[in-house]
Amino acid sequence: MQKSKTETLIQKYLSHQLNEQELEELKLWIEEDASHREIFVKLLSLHHVNNQLNLLHQFDKEASWKSIQHRCNRSHTIHRRIAIYSSAAAIAILIGITSILYFNGQKPVPAIAQNEQPQQSPLPKNTETPKATWVQANHSVVPLYENQREINGSHINNGEIIFPQESDSPHKPKLATELLQNKIIVPKGSEYAIVLADGTKVKMNADSHIDFPVQFGDTREVTLEGEAMFEVTHDEARPFIIKTHDHAIYVLGTTFNISAYPDEELSVTLIEGKLKVNAPSGEYYLLPGEHYSSAQSKVSKVDTEFYISWTEGAMEFDAMPFPLLIARLSRCYNVDIQIASKELETMKFTGVIFRNKPLDFALDIIHRVSDVKFEKKGETILVKKQ
Numbered sequence: 001m002q003k004s005k006t007e008t009l010i011q012k013y014l015s016h017q018l019n020e021q022e023l024e025e026l027k028l029w030i031e032e033d034a035s036h037r038e039i040f041v042k043l044l045s046l047h048h049v050n051n052q053l054n055l056l057h058q059f060d061k062e063a064s065w066k067s068i069q070h071r072c073n074r075s076h077t078i079h080r081r082i083a084i085y086s087s088a089a090a091i092a093i094l095i096g097i098t099s100i101l102y103f104n105g106q107k108p109v110p111a112i113a114q115n116e117q118p119q120q121s122p123l124p125k126n127t128e129t130p131k132a133t134w135v136q137a138n139h140s141v142v143p144l145y146e147n148q149r150e151i152n153g154s155h156i157n158n159g160e161i162i163f164p165q166e167s168d169s170p171h172k173p174k175l176a177t178e179l180l181q182n183k184i185i186v187p188k189g190s191e192y193a194i195v196l197a198d199g200t201k202v203k204m205n206a207d208s209h210i211d212f213p214v215q216f217g218d219t220r221e222v223t224l225e226g227e228a229m230f231e232v233t234h235d236e237a238r239p240f241i242i243k244t245h246d247h248a249i250y251v252l253g254t255t256f257n258i259s260a261y262p263d264e265e266l267s268v269t270l271i272e273g274k275l276k277v278n279a280p281s282g283e284y285y286l287l288p289g290e291h292y293s294s295a296q297s298k299v300s301k302v303d304t305e306f307y308i309s310w311t312e313g314a315m316e317f318d319a320m321p322f323p324l325l326i327a328r329l330s331r332c333y334n335v336d337i338q339i340a341s342k343e344l345e346t347m348k349f350t351g352v353i354f355r356n357k358p359l360d361f362a363l364d365i366i367h368r369v370s371d372v373k374f375e376k377k378g379e380t381i382l383v384k385k386q
Contacts, residue, residue, distance in 0.1 A: 131159055132192035132204075135183040137214050144184075144192065160193035166215070167199065180214040186226070189334030196222075199233040200240065203311050207261070207331040227259040229311045232273075247294065248278040256286075257308050261331075264324065265295035269307040313355045322347040326383060333359040341385040344372060 009026045030036050130143035136152070148156035153164045161184070186192045186204045193203045197215050204210060208226020220240040232240045234253025242249040244260040254273020260266045268277055270286040277284040281297040291302040309316040315328055322344050330337045332355060339345060349370070353362045363374050363381075375382045 131190045132161075132187070133185040134161070135185065137180040137182060159191070160195065162195040163197050163214075165195075165199060166197050181211055182214060183209060183211050185209040187334065188331050196220075198235065198238075198240075201231040203229040205310055205331075206334070224258060224260055226261055227257070227310070229255075229257045229308060231255045245294070246280055250276040250278065257304075257311075259307070261327075264327070265293055267294070267307065268292040269302065269304050271304055271308065309352070310355070314352050315355065316352045317349050319348045319350055321345075322349060325349055329353070329359070329362065333362075335359060336380045338380055338382055340375075340382040341372075343385055344383060 006026075006029055009022055009029070012022060013026055130145055132144040134142040134144050134151075136142060142151060144156060144161060146159050150156070155162045163182075184192065184194055184204065186206060186208045188207045190206055191204060193201065194210070195201050196212055198220055200220070202210065205227035208224070208228060210222055210224050210226075210228065212222040216238065218238060220235070220238050222240075222242055224242055224244045230242070230251070232251045232253050232255070236252055240251040240253075242251070242258060244258060245266050247260075247266055249256075249258065249268060252274070254275055255271040256273070256275060257269045257271070258267070268275070268286065269291045270288055272288050274288075275286050277286065277292050279292075279294060279297065284292050284299050286292060286299055289301055289304060290299050291304075291307065292299050303318070306316045306318050315332065317325060323339060326337050326339055329335075332353075347370075353365070367373060371386045373384050373386045375384060
């Protein structure tokens with residue numbers, strides 16, 4: 001296919017003027033080479049940005065363009081991620097990779113069928129609503145709020161709890177740490193941060209919990225289920241160990257992300273430093289920019305932003321299976337979303353959703369740019385093929 005012909009087909013696609021034969025030609029060109037798909041996705045994402053400006057009350061075009069230039073210059077290639085930022089708002093775009101969807105010029109319709117739409121909001125900001133729960137060593141349960149006064153020597157502020165630091169009492173006698181275990185539980189629809197006794201920072205994602213001692217001994221060991229970003233304080237004499245699923249991650253001092261939700265693969269992404277993963281299949285050593293996957297039992301080089309973007313208020317996807325996308329939305333917004341059409345289970349998506357936008361906004365974006373629809377049934381949202 002000649003370049004001029006390709007340009008004509010893309011232009012007609014964007015203006016909704018393709019006939020069936022031309023649409024098939026465009027599909028063949030896109031599937032012919034991975035670079036073709038990347039070019040098409042980039043152009044399509046920019047086109048949808050222009051079409052969806054009416055969804056935003058404020059849009060700083062200059063800041064948005066600078067952001068595009070920054071992200072492109074950083075890699076000097078066309079990223080498969082579709083994300084455009086602005087100082088006032090951000091646009092979420094999801095593109096189905098398994099199929100090329102042709103949109104007619106119909107007027108927008110509600111993302112969720114029926115009049116009964118769920119009233120969702122961004123991450124809880126009401127200080128009267130607990131963002132996490134602290135199960136203390138004596139089994140007492142303490143709700144944790146956005147801002148709170150000191151509790152048992154621990155300071156709480158801006159969604160973060162700082163436990164008494166070892167550096168403040170260097171000569172304090174060691175405790176029987178195996179008998180004095182804390183647990184922080186973060187529910188669906190929330191996030192929370194903690195600073196452990198050794199100064200290690202942990203940012204926890206929704207539907208996650210971590211077990212850790214009141215005070216560390218000769219080793220520093222915690223147990224995680226869910227997802228968390230760690231910034232481990234360096235201490236060569238005491239390795240930091242995270243146990244999750246049937247794995248153990250050994251750290252000296254580094255920054256990394258772990259995702260270990262039940263019924264999902266365990267993944268470890270290293271940002272800086274070094275670490276070792278002990279898995280049933282063997283030992284794996286990670287360098288910065290590398291990612292371990294339990295499903296593939298291997299280490300690979302990745303774009304780490306796909307794995308840590310949630311810590312900055314976004315969820316980025318790169319060819320993510322549709323069921324995993326739905327699971328993340330359910331955790332993020334604390335709502336039950338179920339796939340009702342089996343054919344959707346094989347779809348994959350690339351894109352980004354921003355956590356400061358309500359669920360309706362995210363679902364509306366998915367509905368507009370993909371071949372799915374949402375229906376409310378009681379307290380459940382069903383996802384069906386359009």
